[in-house]
Amino acid sequence: MGNKDHNPRGTIASKDFVALADIIETIAKGNFAAVDRLYELPGQDGIGPEVSALAESVGMLLVRIEAGDFHIERAAEVEERLQELNELKNEHLGIAAHDLRNPISAVRNMSQMLVEMDLDDKTREDFLHSIYRVSNQMLALVNDLLDVAVIESGKFELALTKGNLSTLAAERAAVIKPIAHEKGLLVDLSLEGVPDSMFDAARLGQVFDNLLSNAVKFSHPGTSVVISSRLVEDHIEIAVADQGPGIPKDELGNLFSKFEKLSVQPTAGEHSTGLGLSIVKNIIEAHDGSIDVESEIGVGTVLSISLPLRPGS
Ligand SMILES: Nc1ncnc2c1ncn2[C@@H]1O[C@H](COP(=O)(O)OP(=O)(O)OP(=O)(O)O)[C@@H](O)[C@H]1O
Ligand SMILES: [Mg+2]
Known part of the structure; x- marks a missing residue:
């Protein structure tokens, strides 16, 4: 290795490393022609083989970058x-x-x-x-x-108005009830009184419709679907729980992807495209909320939404 010396930055470095650093600095400042000096470096006195090799590699790299190869x-x-x-x-x-x-x-x-x-x-x-x-x-x-x-x-926009999420959930449950009854399923409500909040009623109505229709669509007759709501600190939580077949663990990662139908099939030949939950997730996230799933094979599935309470003016 070359002699040790103080370089201008105040640390100990070998002279040949300082020479290399100076050339690279010159190139970095915009003088690309200085790349030739990298190739001249190996021939100079006191320049060790490691620094020579490094200078050549850096030179090659810079020439390729300059040529636009990368x-x-x-x-x-x-x-x-x-x-x-x-x-x-x-x-x-x-x-x-x-x-x-x-x-x-x-x-x-x-x-x-x-x-x-x-x-x-x-x-x-x-x-x-x-x-x-x-x-x-x-x-x-x-x-x-x-x-x-x-x-x-990217043009998805919410129309926020003041309303009550428990009331909206009850309204949407009332719409799905006759369809569920026709299939032999019960829909139960466990809705607590929650404060009014600002949200897009049409969009969240669509969310409840999707979750409730999934619960009914993928469950067998003789089971129940429960929609619940409660206030948890400054969030309103709404959950739809079913006693359906449950979703295999290794498929849960695709639940919210668009056009993804999982191995769980509708139990009475209902329609399924695999779009509902991807739209639901987007609507919930546009409200700064989150959606989670818990599912156990043979026990059922719970989809839970958490939305920030926005009291509005
Ligand atoms: N409650 C549930 N229980 C079991 N599997 C479910 C449940 N909800 C959704 N899934 C599974 O996740 C898949 C995706 O659901 P998603 O709502 O996105 O689509 P879909 O209901 O099949 O079709 P679409 O909503 O577009 O009519 C479903 O095809 C089903 O396999
Ligand atoms: Mg669906």
């Missing part, structure tokens, strides 16, 4: 990522188109029969009810797709 590699990575995203988008488009095709065919076939065939009154009425039900299903899917588009465009 930039080209990063551009290739970005292109690959864009390609992956494009494939994912196509896959999602395929799922959406597939999920819309069945109800559209059903509506088309039933309306064709209504027009062309001499059906008895009972069959006509059944067909009209089915068309109404299936149209609602299509509308819900299209609304979900539009919500995803708005969320991803």
